Amino acid sequence: MDNIFPVEIEKAYRLLNVGGTTLVSAKCDGVCDVMPATWACPLDVLPCKATVVVDSSHFTRKLIDKSGMFALQLPTVGILRETMALGSVSKNDDPEKVEKSGAELFYMDGFDIPLVKGCAGWMIFKRVPEPHNEQTYDLLIGECLGAWADARVFKNGHWKFESAPSGLRTLHYVAGGNFYAIGDAISV
Numbered sequence: 001m002d003n004i005f006p007v008e009i010e011k012a013y014r015l016l017n018v019g020g021t022t023l024v025s026a027k028c029d030g031v032c033d034v035m036p037a038t039w040a041c042p043l044d045v046l047p048c049k050a051t052v053v054v055d056s057s058h059f060t061r062k063l064i065d066k067s068g069m070f071a072l073q074l075p076t077v078g079i080l081r082e083t084m085a086l087g088s089v090s091k092n093d094d095p096e097k098v099e100k101s102g103a104e105l106f107y108m109d110g111f112d113i114p115l116v117k118g119c120a121g122w123m124i125f126k127r128v129p130e131p132h133n134e135q136t137y138d139l140l141i142g143e144c145l146g147a148w149a150d151a152r153v154f155k156n157g158h159w160k161f162e163s164a165p166s167g168l169r170t171l172h173y174v175a176g177g178n179f180y181a182i183g184d185a186i187s188v
């Protein structure tokens with residue numbers, strides 16, 4: 001927690017640029033949920049916006065629809081098991097899903113949205129209502145209200161996986177419980 005610092009909003013899109021699997025979290029009326037979503041993407045730089053596909057059957061989606069808020073964060077190798085657990089069970093079926101997953105939650109001052117410890121970066125969004133996209137494609141758009149990162153791996157607007165502990169590498173999902181951890185840096 002000591003390593004978490006705010007990310008300048010004009011650089012926040014870079015958190016999502018590397019294409020890591022995200023964790024989507026939301027809260028409404030004191031009930032919270034978290035689920036992984038691989039289909040998350042930057043949409044605009046300033047104001048910073050992003051899209052994420054959250055199926056209408058998911059419990060997390062109901063919380064987003066009701067609260068108008070959600071968070072995206074980038075889980076790391078260090079919380080691979082927790083990430084998979086959050087994506088293997090629905091809160092529709094098990095009200096204690098989040099507690100049983102082992103994921104530890106925390107809050108940023110001024111925001112009543114649970115965030116997951118052990119991620120590389122965190123972004124809190126206000127839903128931008130687009131009913132057609134939401135109903136037809138389960139595609140949600142959010143405007144970023146705040147972003148933070150673990151300074152060991154993202155600092156001054158740049159990822160630095162090369163020098164960070166390997167447990168802080170982002171996760172890149174294939175299917176069936178198989179992921180890649182982010183690989184080498186290449187510059188051109």
Ligand SMILES: Cc1cc2nc3c(=O)[nH]c(=O)nc-3n(C[C@H](O)[C@H](O)[C@H](O)COP(=O)(O)O)c2cc1C
Nearest residue numbers: 035036037038039054055058059060087089090091
């Ligand atoms: C690695 C991973 C990535 C996933 N990506 C997505 C996604 O992009 N969109 C989606 O709607 N569901 C996705 N899922 C499925 C949900 O995370 C899963 O169904 C979850 O249990 C829903 O939880 P909830 O009903 O408590 O919200 C993914 C699952 C895994 C394991």
